[in-house]
Amino acid sequence: MGTNSTAYDDDRRHVFHSWSAQATLAPLVVNRAEGSHFWDSSGKRYLDFSSQLVNANIGHQHPRVVEAIIEQARKLTTIAPFHANETRSEAARLIAAHAPGDLDMVFFTNGGAEATENAIRMARLTTGRHKILTTYRSYHGATGGSIVLTGEPRRWPSEPGIAGVVHFHGPYPYRSAFYADSVEQEGERALAHLADTIMLEGPSTIAAVLLETVVGTNGILVPPDGYLAGVRELCDQHGILLILDEVMAGFGRCGEWFAADHWGVVPDLICFAKGVNSGYVPLGGVILSPQVAETFATRPYPGGLTYSGHPLACAAAVGSIRAFEEEGIVEHARMLGTDIIGPELAKLAANHPSVGEVRGLGVFWAIELVRDRETRAPLVPFNAAGPDAAPMAAIAAACKERGLWPFTHFNRVHVVPPCTITADDLREGLAILDEALTVADSFTTA
Known part of the structure; x- marks a missing residue:
């Protein structure tokens, strides 16, 4: 088994990544995962609010x-x-x-x-x-x-x-x-x-x-x-x-x-x-x-x-x-949506001028970010890339810095953790998201 440095170097030399300009990538080396968390090669732990590609419904390494x-x-x-x-x-x-x-x-x-x-x-x-x-x-x-x-x-x-x-x-x-x-x-x-x-x-x-x-x-x-x-x-x-x-x-x-x-x-x-x-x-x-x-x-x-x-x-x-x-994982996911995610995202919407709308079911939610609530102008343009997408990149970076791995697309942050996430971990992730949304607020114009 090679070192973490070898894993990264070999990735950059030999792995062709999807949906990416290859020369721009700096992929995170992930060593292990368990439940709703995964760890990078430095030992930093991330709370997985993306379920990877919204697929790890049962969480990581379910025995x-x-x-x-x-x-x-x-x-x-x-x-x-x-x-x-x-x-x-x-x-x-x-x-x-x-x-x-x-x-x-x-x-x-x-x-x-x-x-x-x-x-x-x-x-x-x-x-x-x-x-x-x-x-x-x-x-x-x-x-x-x-x-x-x-x-x-x-x-x-x-x-x-x-x-x-x-x-x-x-x-x-x-x-x-x-x-x-x-x-x-x-x-x-x-x-x-x-x-x-x-x-x-x-x-x-x-x-x-x-x-x-x-x-x-x-x-x-x-x-x-x-x-x-x-x-x-x-x-x-x-x-x-x-x-x-x-x-x-x-x-x-x-x-x-x-x-x-x-x-x-x-x-x-x-x-x-x-x-x-x-x-x-x-x-x-x-x-x-x-x-x-x-x-x-x-x-x-x-x-x-x-x-x-x-x-x-x-x-x-x-x-x-x-x-x-x-x-009872299906029932748990339903409860998380009705009892925690829905109400907590409603509070975020009330506290952050960058939040235009929140919507979802179960553990499948979106926060739509805007520059102006009145006009509903999106925080970044449709299909934004490069400098145009910088505000969303800054929000994602703020999440990752605090140990939360987000799912973002266009002008939205999606809240899509594993269906098995505990209420405590979920609240922890939402609190980090609350902090990160202050970055989004800095881009609002009204």
Whole structure:
């Protein structure tokens, strides 16, 4: 095992990092992690308010999940997906048991982007149509198809891409594209906009509407009550499938097994990854309704992956889901949102002129930062980079200096700690965030 200096030097020489200009990087060398904390090579401890990439839902090094991986490794490390395997079968059964409605079959992938790719393929083959509608403020992955489905700016350099993708505006009451005066009106007008988009694109050409149940990286946008049910109704009216991307919002993150449960909406397909086993071993997948599964009862599904349902990944999922069940982790996450995060962020909003809005569910929250509350001018411009993004970089630095590892995107700080975080650790992190927001306040103009 090399030294920490060697780890850093070898990283800079040989590791090509995602979403980055390589010459600008100075990555933190992380040596260990436990629960809601991790430690760098100097021994400094950080409270993980990012859950890494909003995926470590069960926290770091949960003993039940670690032991499940070790036990599986002793028994069977890998097997081709065309075999049946008890660990894969049990993972699928447990996932299906917690899925909404009658969704009861699982196609395993290695992550969320592959889940999206396969979900749209299934939708197109089931309906015989080609168009996929998805929102501008969305992220669905970085593979060839999923990055085009993505609505936010990370899509731009990869265009042109797959054909048939149409973007539309989803609800965002704080920055309404529909000039709505209330959350209720926002939901109504967003549904009317989607109905118009379907009409103008041609219902008979549309295979699916793909939505993040709660938009994640692009703002923790919680849909107004009735919106998802309205989308479901529009899809049913036109024979369009509804795909919910729960890669980030699922498995406890919103205080439910799946965020769709908060509104009682049942989609045709669900994309999952991240929280299913907190990334201990890469795993994702698609949960299928009987209608979609029936399409491939006697007709081969033209897709697959060498590592689909990998035994080590599935063992991690089984261990994680059982821990969630027995330790009440979903209920704990819900309580943290209603009893601590929501009320405490409301106090921060009252005390800091830079806070325009706070919103979220469970342990899935955003603080939207502004220069002026009256005009709602964002603290940094949309898609800011370099010097334009300096205020957000300063806020992140203030958090890290105090031992808090934040998740920031554009003009927002997201509060997304593990679902297992203790109330005391959560309050400690929020207190640090309170201090760091004084940096944001220094950039306000009103």
